[in-house]
Structures are given as structure tokens and as C-alpha cells.
Amino acid sequence: MIIHGTRLAIEKRLIPSSSAFIVIPFISIFLALLVGSVFLYFSGHEPAAVYLKMFKGAFGSRYGITETVVKAIPLTILGLGVALAFRMQLWNIGGEGQLYMGAFAATWVALTFPAGSAWWVMPAMILLGMLAGGLWALLTAVPRALWGVNEIITTLMLNYVAIFWVDYLVYGPWKDPAGFNFPLTAVFSEAATLPGLFDSRIHAGLFFGVAAAVILYMVIYHTRWGYEIRVTGENPAAARYAGMNTTRNILLVMMLSGALCGLAGMCEVSGIGHRLQHGLSPGYGYTAIIVAWLSRLNPFAVIPVAILFGGLQVGGFMVQTSGIPSSMVYMLQGLLLFFVLGGELLTGYRLTRLPAAGEAIK
Amino acid sequence: MSVPLLVEMVGITKKFPGVTANDRVDFNVREGEIHVLLGENGSGKSTLMSVLSGLYRPDEGEILINGRKRNLRSPRDAIKTGIGMVHQHFKLIESFSVAENVILGGDGTPLVLNKKDIENNLAQLSERYGLSINISAMVWQLSVGEKQRVEIIKMLYRGSQVLVLDEPTAILTPREAEELFENLRRMAAAGRGIVLITHKLNEVIAIADRVTVLRRGKAVATLDKKEINRRDLAWLMVGQDVVFQSRKKNPPGSEKVLELQNVNCHSDLGLSGLTDINFSVYKGEIFGIAGVAGNGQRELAEVVTGLRPVNGGKLLINGKDVTGLSPRRIMDHGVAHVPEDRLGTGLIPNLNAIDNLIIKDYRRELLRRGPLINRRTARINAQRLTDRFEVSLRSLEAPVKLMSGGNLQRLLLAREITSQPHLLIAVYPVRGLDIKATKAVHDLLLEQREQGMAILLISEDLEEIFKLSDRIGVLCGGRLAGIIPAEAADVEEIGLLMMGSDKAGDTAS
């Protein structure tokens, strides 16, 4: 995007420059860390040392990097799902619940067919995981499409229902008799386990994440349906006028969004825990919302942002030994989001060049 | 001057990104006069009054109220100094009552609200000035003329000395406009100063004691009543002689492109929107729909484009029954639509020109590659269209919300016309455009008519309707009050029909 002009002025910008999109996030990260350091300082810690430890923990060792990637995988897939919904102004806060339902469905396959072969068990888990997530999202999409029921609240409420449903299963009928009474199921068979990569905890879900990003990018920017989504999200009235079926699109988008979140759930139980258990997700569904927003809903940007947040989580875990609670990670995430939101306004006011009054551009 | 000046604006300059709306403008208002502010769209008259009413802060210049220099930092300041503005777009709260709207933010409004007392007081106030209104009615229930009266009462309640009205007759019938002018004369006689913003020459002649003409942000001249005549005013406004010419009219042909038979539909409130509409539009003619806004125009446009369901009756395009079909299907039958809100239903502000231009064609063969969109073809297409229709924009990739009104309309027309429709529905097509852009749009429409397109033109501007239409239909209260060939029509008759007075009119289709 080029701005032609003859004058310099500090005035309201007409077109935000592309450099702002890169610079603002970095400034926001810096400011968030700065404010975070105030809290750290006042509770008796040395901020620089803490941050350094976090960074080293996340990226400074083989273990750290693999753990960061491990966390980045579900964040990527969830982030893609959430970003898709956000594009149509559908605020899917239910990623967490859709993840749990996907995990539940995948577990059902694994536990019901412990002797099945990988050729069909794995695809079945993927398929049912996505289906479960998609249907869980559909439960909120239908009232939204038909009656305009606020999806923020309905998706959020269903999160709690999904989590309790899984709790019911792992504390009850699905509890592993050999599990010392812990809230978890029996371990999955080989066939139901996603293969590991690089001799680490990183699993094949990595490919799902990357593939999903590529596919989603193609869909949004190069297909007709993606075009419809972009138009509908920007202007439902114009979409209607152009003959786009908004109701159908709401349902499809939410289902796809939920399906992706369900896929993330399947990855977690199949690739990481190898079983269904209480507390299977440390709030990935919520973190994914921030990831999606910070990526400006761009599928390719989701990957690096997810890695950043994965690193944040790992680093935060590492510094727990210094007595810093894991909730600090949430604080930093919240602060980061604050500064990014605040920074968005700045892209509208900058040193800019304006055309002289009356000048016509041909 | 021996007559005291209520308001004096000296050297006012106001700039916005990319444009200077007011350029060192001088303007004053005497006690007891009606001073008209005349200029075409974009001349800066609304901006000037927004500065006076405290909505905008001037970059340069000063304002004197009753001889004292004032710094108006907000609408509140302006109201306190006695400036009362009645906006073109009402600043009323639809879900509140008339009384609640009037007392909102007023200094005299009590801390605890007693409905009865308040309503009684206001009823007395409105009677004193002959402004009839139901004080306890909800604003959404009122007619446009009544809503305007509420705005005026709001200002009187606050003891305004100077009343500024922004294009007040834009949404009134000729009869209501007369009533308004009577009320204004009464208020001026009582010592108030009235500023009337307009772009209509006949209003100046009807009511002005003085007139100031603005053009492109500058005050060009201030004339006294005796100096006023149409020719001079037009010249001052536009900078060149405007010739009032009438164009050759086409008689109705034989090929019916659009036909409505006994069409009825609901309005948004569930009441009757359109009742028993019967008319046809033929190939190569412009059928103008005249009428005060809010009498079914929106419903008519929506019915013909398929955006609103029909409750009885039939809709035919080129002889085929399309009643009940979706907007997309009707579009496929060759119907194009330039809607009321350009940056609403028409164009999508945040998307770029390329994305906006393909909104109708993105399913067609030329632009697709299976489920994909052929972006290269789309771009070439967009370049071609913007060149042909002389749409000036910074870049094809920039969001269209940055374009000017005239260019937006050109873009919209480009998109609609190139789909080579049989029928084009143009709703208020030149609203908010300056003279040059208006001429360009009108020329485009006439050009398409010559090439055989049927055009349904819906407009509030009688001058435009008369200039372009071959036949004129008058919409009043959701019914077609009459259909008249343009040559046989005169303004008074149309005005009466718009008001609902029954003339044994023809119902010829």
C-alpha cells in the first residue's frame, strides 16, 4: 500500500503503514514485560533474571525447545480454529470445551477398540475428534444463526459442561482400575498413539498444525467460500445482498472452527498424555483466543505467535522453582493483549504524508 | 449596522485530513432575520454550522455571540450561549418519549423526574409557538415532520436565541415545508435569529432576508433580499451558468422489463409497507419514483431486488415470474441495484476495490478455477473497470472506505452496469455528491437508457426526477398515488400527490 503525497504532517493517518504492523507487536511485548517486571520487583524478585530464566527455559535447551513446540501445536490448531470464527465476527470462546469434546471422542475410539489396527483407529480418532468438536460448536451456532443468541456466553458455558463431562468420565466409568484412583483412563494402545518425532515429546500433530495453516490460508484468500466469509464478516448486509447464505455460513464456520479445536483435543490425548485425564488442558482454548487476535487472524502468523506463547508457558513453568506462580503467565498474556489493543490506535496516528488539498490521484 | 448582531463568525478555518472544509469564512446573523446559508454539497455549510454549534473546533478564526468573543469547546457551550442547532440527521433517541428527548441534558431539567409535571410544561411550550406534537408519544412512532418539531422544541426549551436548521426541508412534503417556514417567520418576528442551510434555490427566494453563498469552503458573497435572483445565485454557487434544460423524453416502449402486479409487503414494524402496487417499467425508459422519504421507497427497492418478501401480488422480470426468489436469483435475471447506502449494502468499506467489484461475479466462470478465485483475472478486470468509469483511487488494494463519495458511486455504478442488466434500480443515486459528480452519474444513467436499459429511479429530489424520468410515479403511504408522463407533470400536482391528496389520477401502467 503506497501513499502518494507532498506534505509532511502529524495528523490522522488515512492508511496504516505496513511497518506499523511489525513494530507495534514488538513494542507491546516490551511494554508488557516492563509492567510485569514491576510486579516481579515488588514481590522481591529480580525481573531481568526471571525473564532470562524464562527465555532460557523455553528456548535455551533441547528440552525447552521441544516443550515449547509441544505447547505450540495445540495453540496453533486452536488458534486457527478461533481465528476462522473471528473472521466472521463469531466470537468462539468455546475452544476449550471443543478441545475437551474432541479429546473425549478420540478416547472413546481408543478405549472401545484397544486391539484395532492403526490403519483405521488413528483416522477414526481424528475424524470423530473433529466431529465432536464441530458438533459441540454447532450447539451454539444454531441459536446464534437462527435467533442471534450471544455466542460468547453460550460457547463459554459449554466449556464448563464439557470439562465436567470429562471429569465425570475419568472419575467414574472410564477410570483406569490400574490407575491408583487417579482421574485418568487406561493408557492408549500403540495404534491409538500419535507417533513421536525427533526422539522427543513432539508428535505428528505438528504436521496437522502446519497443514491446517496452509489449507486455511488457501481457503480464506483463494476460494469462493473464503471470500464469502470475509465479506460476511465485514458486512452482513452486503453479503445478504450479494446472495450469500449467511445462516449456512455461520453454521459451517462454527462447525469448522469447533472441528479444528476438537482436532487439537485429539492431538493432546493421543500425542501427549496417551490417555484422557482431568485437567488435560491448561487453558489452551483461552490462550488461543489471544494467539488468534495477535496474529490479526492471519493463518500463517498464527504459527510464530503460537510458538511465542508456547515458550511463555514453558518459561513460566520453569521459573516456578524460583517461587513465581504460574498465574504470572496469564498476567503477562493479559498485559500483552492490553498493549497490542492500545497500540492498534497508534497505527492510526503517525507522522505521515498527505496529498495537498484538491490534488487528484489518477 | 444598526441591527444588533446575534452571531458573528470571523475568519473561520476548519481542516480535515485531505480537505479544507472552511477557508477563512465570515458570517453573521442579525436579530430577527432569516439568513440562508446556500451552497452545494461539500461547500462547507454544514461544517461551518457545526463549528458554530460547538461540535467542531475551528483551526483559525473567532466567534462572537452578542458581541462577546466566545470559545465554544463543545455543544454544551454553544447551547449555553443560545445557539440551537436542528440537524439534518436528527439527534433523537428513538426509544425515548418526546418529553424525555426534549429535557435531555437541559439545565432546567430537575434531578428527579416527574413525568406529569414535565409533560404539562412542555405541552404549554409547544403550544405557544404553534408546534403541535404529542408530548408523551415515543419518538419512533412519529412522522418525520413531527420529529423535526421535537428538535425545534428542544432548542426552544433551552432558550435558544439563534436557531440553525440544516437542510430542514430535505425530508418534508411541500406542505410541511410551508408550515415550517411559517413557524420560522413567527420565531424571527419574536426576535430570534434563524439560519437556514440549504442547496435549494427556491427556498432562498421564498424565505431569505439575507443569503450567504459558500463554494468549496469559501464565502463567495452575501446578498440582501432585494438583490436575490436565481441566475445570480446559481452562478455564485457553481461558478458557471447553470442552464435549466429539459431532456428529450422517451415514450413508453412495448417491452416490459419490470412489472409489479398488486404487490403488497410488510414494513419493518410488521405494519403494511406497500399496498397494491401496480406498475411497469419498459425497455429504454427511466421510471422515476417521487415521494417523501419513508413512504415505502426502501420497501419498494427491497421488494424488486428480492431483499424483502412479497405478501401477495406478483413480481415479473421480462415476463417471468420471479416472486419469492432469492436476491441472487433475481440478480441472475438481470437486475442490478445501486442501493441507498453505498458503504453499507453496496460496498464493503474494509475490503479493497478488487474484492468489492467481484461480489456479483465471483461465482461466474470467468473468475473461477474450481473452488478457487482467479485473482489475476479479478485484478485485470478491476483495472479495466476503474479506467473506463474514471474511478480515481490510490490503489486497487486499498480499502474503499477511503474513497470520496463521488468515486464510490462511480465504483458502484461500474460494478452494476457492467453486469449488463436489463433493469437497474437506482436509489437516491446522487445523495451527498457535488455538482460534477452528480452530472457524471446522471449522464451515465441517461447513456444506459439510450442503450436500452430500463431504470427504476427512486429519489427525493424532484428536480432530479423531472430531469431524468420519462414517466413519474408518486409513492405516498405505501401506495402509488399516481403515474404521470413527465411532460404532462407539474410540480404542484406531484407535490399534492406526495401529500396524499387524491387527484382523479390515471392508474395507467
Place this chain on the structure above:
Amino acid sequence: MNTNTDIIIAILATAVTGGTPILYAALGEILAERAGVLNLGVEGMMLVGAVSGFIMALHMSNPWAGLLMAMLAGGAMALIHAFLTITLKANQVVSGLALTLFGTGLAGYIGKSYVGVRLQDSFRAVPIPVLSDIPVIGPVLFSHDPLVYLAYFVVPALWFLVFRTRAGLNLRAVGENPAAADSVGISVFRTRYLYVILGGMLAGIGGAYLSLHYVPVWVENMTAGRGWIAVALVIFATWNPANAIWGAYLFGGLDALGLRLQTLNVTVSPYFLKMLPYIFTVLVLILVTRRNMLHRIGSPKALGIPYDREER
């Protein structure tokens, strides 16, 4: 006395106490939304109110000091959201979510060393003489702690404010049509800031109720989604403070019912009971939204849209 009646009375009484934190939070959100600002940070504000009130009460050995602190903390949190959405005109949905996230983290962080600590100087039940002896109604309504009684006054007071005073008229105007309010000299900025912060203070009280009386122990995430139920309750109450009260008690009752059923050896998994309030919220929301649609009752028209005066 009939033990069944006893049980019902006990449930109703718990409905009142269980609903009170949600009530305060919902009242606060009603005010903010009436001004046109959507604040989804209720959960975060409640938690910060809960933890800061708890710590203050612990150190001052006085729950009232804690309450005051909670109000200030909630208000301060709301101020962040107000600044972002009103001054900087940022997206209200995302800002609210960020506030919840930050608030949850902040509360967990500050409260780390207080987890599991019990507050001795909590609000105690103060039965009102005479009134609390009335059969049924007495124990249900008049045998509670001061904050419940306070709510009995706050609800009608807020209703009066919103619908019968000049300030309330201004508030509603700002939420319906800020341009109209601006044109008659009402400061949209100030009004929105005021009521968003006030909303935060009320949310703080709601959170403090949990840590200072209901469960006077600090536990991380002790609001367990009540903030979100409060947001739903605002729609349920059609933005009218008077309606909020019985909606809040209804949700409180569901919570209470769940707990009681457990003790009655009802053989339903406790997890299904835990699900109840959330499922109920969804169903109610659907019903209410449909009803609102039919009767053309709506949210304040300018809800969620930032106001820019020099918009051209």
C-alpha cells in the same frame, strides 16, 4: 417441623447467598452496558476484588476494610478497560477478555501465599430481630450477612437511578444514541468512564462476597465462572436492575440445589449437578433472546460501539 420444608427453606436461603455475588456483578455490568460499554472482564474483576479484599481483611482484621479495598481494586481494573475502549476505542470484546485473563492471573499471583488461609474476621450472619422470626421468609431473607441486606437497598436504588432520575436519563441516552447525547451537551466520555468504573466496583464487591463470607478461604479461581453467569444475567434481566435480583437468586438456587442433592444421597454424579447452572444459563439465554426479539426489546443500541465525535 417438617424436614422437607426445612430442606426447602435451607435451599432457598442458600439461593439468596449464592446469588448475591452474581447479583452485585450483574448490577455493575448493567450500568456499564446501559452506558454502551460491554465489559467482559467481570470474572477478572471479581477475582481481583476477592483476593484484594481478602488480604486487606486479613491484615486489618476487619471485613469492611476488605470490602472497601475490593471496591477500589475492581474499580481500578475497570479503569483499564475503560481507558482502552473509551479513550483508545479498542475492540470491547477483546479488551474485556484481556481483562479477565489479566485479572485471573493477577489474582492468582497476589494470592499465592494466601492459598488455603482461612479468614477469621469474615462477614457473619446477622439475623434481623423480629423479621427473621417470620416463618419461611425469615430464614430465607432476613438471616443473612450485611452484604445481602445491602443488596436489598442497592437494587431499588439503582432502579430508581436508572429510570427516575436525570442522571439515569443521561445514562440511558449515552447507551442508546451517544451522538444525540453529545449534541445536547452530555459528556459521553465521562458518563461511560463513570459507569464502567462503578460497574467494576460492584463486581469487586461481588467477588469480595465470596472471599469474605461465602467461602472465607482464598482459593485460586474461586469465582468458577460466576462472572460469566453475571454477564448472561444482564441479558436475562433485560438491563433492568429490578429484574436482576430474582434472576440472580434463581441461579444461586441452582448452585445450592446441586450441593443439597449430593447430601440427600441422590445417585446422580456430582459432575452432572455441577453442569446444571451452565446448561441452565444457555437455555435461559436462548429463551430470553427469542422473547426479546419478538417483543422488540433490545440491548442499548450503541452497546459495543466506540464513540468518535469527529467521525466524517
